[in-house]
Each structure stands twice: as C-alpha cells, then as structure tokens.
Amino acid sequence: MPLSKIQLSSSTGRRNLLNNGAMQVAQRGQTFTSMSASAYTCDRWQLQLAGAGRPTVTQQTSGGPAGFKDNFLRVQVATADSSVASSDMQVLKQVIEGHQAAFTDAGTSDAKPLTLSFYVRSSVTGTFTATLYINFNNPSAVSYPAEYTISSANTWEFKTITFPAFTTSSTLASSGYTNGEFYQVRFALMAGSDKTGTPNQWNSANDFASTNQTNLFATSNATWDITGVQLEVGSASTEFEHRSFGEELSLCKRYFFKAKFAHSAYGTTSIYPEKQMYYPVEMRANPTISITGGTASNVASNSVRYNTTGGFAHNMGPSSNGMMYIGGGGNACDITFTAEL
Secondary structure (H helix, E strand, O other): OOOOOOOOOOOOOOOOOOOOOOOOOOOOOOEEOOOOOOEEOOOOOEEEEEOOOEEEEEEEOOOOOOOOOOOEEEEEEEEOOOOOOOOOEEEEEEEEEHHHHHHHOOOOOOOOOEEEEEEEEEOOOEEEEEEEEEOEEEOOOEEEEEEEEEOOOOOOEEEEEEEOOOOOOOEEOOOOOOOOEEEEEEEEEEEOHHHEEOOOOOEOOOOOEEOOOOOHHHOOOOEEEEEEEEEEEOOOOOOOOOOOHHHHHHHHHOOEEEEEEOOOOOOOOOOOOOEEEOOOOOOOOOOEEEEEOOOHHHEEEOOEEOOOOOOOOOOOOHHHOOOEEEOOOOOOEEEEEEOOO
C-alpha cells in the first residue's frame, strides 16, 4: 500500500524565528541596573538606548501570565526622560540571523507575511510600537512600525501583529542570507522624532517606533514587562512554541556563552595548563573573547597562545582539530565568547 502524502500544518516543526522568546535564558545575569549604554540582557535581547533616560532591566522569575509564570523580562524606569530629543530612544530588540530566516523570501515576489505575538504588561497605558526592520542594501532599510495598545495598567495582555509581505524587489546586505543580519524585531518604549515613522505601513527608513509612540520614560519607576514573544510565517498567530530550557540555552550559545575555570596553583603561564575545552556549539562567527580574573596568557588555542588582538575560530570542536587550553599560574578565569549580530 503506497504511503499517503502528509499535509504539514502551521504548527509542525520549527515556527518561532526568535530565540529565548520566553525569557528563560540569562547567561549574562538577571539584573542590569540603571543602564547608561546599550547592552544585551536576557540572551539575544538587547536594550538599545540613547538620551538621558536610564533603564533597569531584570529577568523576573515569578508572576508571568499563564504558561509563562516562571520568566519574563522587565524594563523599569530608573531615570526618567520627559524631554525627548530627536535622537533619543529606549528599544528592546532582537536581531535574527539570515540562516534562520532566509526562507521567508523578504524582498521578492515570494515573500511571506510574518505574525508577531507576545504577552505584555505595563504600568503606563497608551499606544506602543513593535517594529519589523529588514536590513537591505537597496533600499538601505525598510521598517514596519506596527502599533498596539496597552489598555489596562498592570495587567497582562496578549497582542498579535501581522506584518504584510514585503514583495518589492530588493537586495539584502551581502551577508544577510548567511550568518549576517536579516531581520530585527523592535519594541519601543520611547523614541524621538528621528527614530519614528508613519505607523502600520512599510517605510523606506530605519524606524524604531511610530509617530504615536507613548513615552514610558516620562514616568519615574514605570514598568514594562514582556514574555512569550514569537515571530512566525503566516497571517495568524499559533500557540507559543515552548522549547526545553536545555535546547533554548544551546540555541543562545551560538551567539554568546561563558566559561568559568578555577585552578590549583599548578604550573606557570609558560607551561600549558591542565584544563582543555571545546565550544559547546558551533558559534555564528569567530567570537570576541573577554577574560576576567586571569590574563591573556592564560588562554591558548592549539599550540598558539591567545592574545587580545587575535581570536579563536567559531567552530572549535572535536571535528575541527581545535581546542582551547585554559589556566596556568593558579589563576581563575572567567571567559566570555560573543558572536552576536
């Protein structure tokens, strides 16, 4: 008897183009107090800021909506900014790699609509913006600032936004179809006039918000919470794609991971130490490496000592004939490997 053809539904296989949408993974830490510069917080999520406002970003571990009670991300206003300059902004964003999203065919006649869904809660009501940005060479950029309304203060609300297919013939940045940037998903909390555009349409601009964006940072100690963020192909949202913590952590380590090494007082920096390791996963690109608590001479790749102007290949694993040697002189090292977009 011949095998019948299986009809795949929208719920089959990988659906969420975003990593760590449930805010489970926080390798860099759970609390980032009064941030004065853009930085990654929960894995893959960067708080991009400009201006006088200062956010405190935390990974919360209780009090989320149904299905997400363990984790959500909170942005709280540590320093208010009610006088918004044209270039000011407070935006939570994630950049999506081309390998993960090229099949969506943006900028061609085969382009597909994308639907963003998420749970949000804020102490400030009003009009907020979620924007889809595409990094093109021609045009230089397009963005779709979609508005959503927070109706009730301090109440979890479920939102869904569909971004229409962008079918205009365009050229992605040269690395966009591989390991480079493809999309950005942006959640605006404040934006000056240079960062805003006409809502609910494709704009040939690098917009971070709509012109109607509420300024969360006008209110001291205001909070904005988010979790369950999913971006998927199609014009309707489906149930959130829950992954195990281990799987989500592994996906995040493609872009960032850290290692801690504690040593006995064995050897010197001139002698290869006893600790060896491979990368836990192949990284997106050759990482930037930062060492805390040790020195640059405490790290080596194969037979060559590491120095701060060099680096390690992104695929240093058992199949790549490369490994890392850590330690020497009894020093403890904390080492971070970063290959974010």
